[in-house]
Amino acid sequence: MRRHAVLPCVLGLTGSLLVTSVPARAPDAPAVWRGDFTSRVEVLALLQSLNADLLSHPSATLTLERWCGSHHLAVEATVVAERVHGVDKPLPEGAREQLGIGADEFVRYRRVQLACGGHVLSEADNWYVPGRLTDAMNRELDTTDTPFGKVVQPLHFRRQTLTADLLWSPLPPGWENGASLPPSQADALVIPHFVLQHRAVLYDQANRPFSLVIESYTSNVLAFPSVTPGGSP
Structure with a gap:
């Protein structure tokens, strides 16, 4: 398949994120996509x-x-938080300023894996200010694995994204302008x-930041x- 035949699918999307290097593929990564050009374009469009x-x-x-349900990753599209216990991470540099708190304000750390149908879809590090949540919310966060977003939903919070990085791309930078493509393969x-x-x-209705x-x-x-014939088993 010629690359220019699929440009309308992804042009305008490929330049919006920073691509950075990551470790080699983990053992549980799915292997349902092939290395041909069509599949690579599909994967890029899906990530975007x-x-x-x-x-x-x-x-x-x-x-x-919603993603789990619309892509049939599970019979029941319910995301569960699998909390990782016994770990702690210090606040990242500049986080107290981003949270609008002083040097003595208490901050809690929570690490979870969000899974749907046995698929771990994300791993999240969360630093939050318990003094800006209700007692009931803090109790639920301390004693259950309920996802953070569901616990604090009554705050009607808004989210300000600081960075959004595409950590890997199936196509090289400039592919749409004729940059050299990886060899097409059925593997x-x-x-x-x-x-x-x-x-x-995350900010509450009073515009107070309460979570990084x-x-x-x-x-x-x-x-x-x-879904493309020949693109995958």
Whole structure:
């Protein structure tokens, strides 16, 4: 398939994110996509579509549930948070300024994996200010694995994205202008474990920041067959 035949699918989308390097593919990454040009374009379009959906909605959890349902990743499209216990991370540099808190304000850390139908779709680091949540919210966050976005939904929060990085691209920069393409092959496309990362601050209705989150989305967001004949098994 000639590359210019599919330009309308992705032009205007490919230049919006920063591509950075990530470790080699993890063992649980899906292997349903092939390394031909058509499949690569499909994968790029899907990643950009997911990114746009995440950027246009405040709750990543609910966005992933819609993605899981519309792409049939599970019989029941329900995202569950699998909390990672026994880990802690210091606040990133500049985070107190972003959260609008002083040096002595108490901050809690929560790490979760968001999964749908057995697929871990994202891994999130969350630093939040318990003093800006209700007692009931803090209790639920302390004692359950309920996703953070669902717990704080009564705050009617808004989300300000600070960075949105495409960590991997199936096509090289400038491919639409004739840059050299990877050799087309029928073998499975090698996809890194992390493909997209967002860093965002959540604000309540009083415009007070209460959470800093770094979300790393995995290749499992692509764990469904290609719809293009010959593009995938």
